[in-house]
Amino acid sequence: MSKGKVLVIGSNATRIETKDGRTGATGQYLNETVVPMLALIDAGYEVVLATPNGAKPHMDEASDSAEHFGGDVAAYEKAKAFWANDTSMNSGLTLRGAIEQGLDNFAAIFVPGGQGPVVDLMIDPDMGEIARHFHEKGKPSAYLCHGPIATVAAMPHAREFRSALVAGDEAKAREWAKGWQYAGYKMTVFSDTEEKVVEDYVLHAKLYFNMIEALTAAGGDVSKTKIDFEPNVVIDRELITGQNPRSDHPIATALIEALDRRLAA
Known part of the structure; x- marks a missing residue:
């Protein structure tokens, strides 16, 4: 019997704009999505995938590698099979559909990365309604x-x-951010120096803004590791944030622990 349902929120983005006036390929990271989903399932929770338009997320090609599984080819192949074939990845809802099912039916939310959320989720009104509820x-x-x-x-x-962030107007961004529910929360996110690696070797272009800059302008108390791509999870009240792809296992552990504590309360 399921211990509860977790709403996994994915992106439908396939391209992200860059400063040269073009776009680069993007999507959702394989390991960031599947590793926590499998951990939740193993811990007795049901996972329900939802995206803005209800379609399955696009896998970011940069994540399609055993490198993101510590070189464990078997774990990589298992994740690929889950992504391709598991019902959890292939029978998703729209975000609006998840809301209409009743958000009280979900014990938690989980939002994996890849740059997709920068394109669609951060400005999606249904994502906003879900985040505010939780x-x-x-x-x-x-x-x-x-x-x-x-x-x-x-x-x-x-x-x-x-x-305002795209326009490079941080002062205006800070004005628009007033009323953000997570202002003052401790958090982490994919860092500026980690993003530079992606810009230089994957996108071959610069993004309009980095994630630390954005969340700091919004009012977040943002921190990062001294060494790039080291695992890092920050917990403040109900908010659990992980910094980078290598934080996939630690954030899964933190989320399951939080769920289990609420279940036992």
Whole structure:
């Protein structure tokens, strides 16, 4: 019998804009999505996938590698098979559909990364409604890598906030961020120096803003590791954030522990 349902929120983005006026390929990271989902299932929880349009997320090609599984080819192949074939990955809802099912039916939310959330989730009104519900109820809310940027959707003027960041107007962004529910929370996110690696070797272009800059402008108390790509999870109240792809196992552990504590209370 399931211990409860966890709403896994994915992105539908396939491209992200860059400063040269073009776009680069993006999507959702394989390990960041599947490792926590499998851990939740193993711990007795049911996972329900939802995206803005209800379609399955696009896998970021940069994540399609055993390197993101510590070189464990068997773990990589298991994750690929889960992504391709498991019902949990292939019978998703729209975000609106998840809301209409009743958010009280879900014990937690989990938002994995890849740069996709920077494109769609951070300005999606349904994502905002979901984030606000879990914040107000104090229910575990886990966001990994670029995933924490989706918390921006909860603010009253998320779209204007993002536009100000793209325009390079940090002062205006701070103005639009007023009323953000997570202002003052301790958190982490994919760092500026980690993003530079992606910009230099994957995108071959610069993004309009980095994630630490964005969440700091919003009012978050953002920290990062001294060494890039070291695992890092920050917990503040109901909010659980992981810094990078290598934080996949630690954030899964933290989320399951938070769920189990609520279940035992």
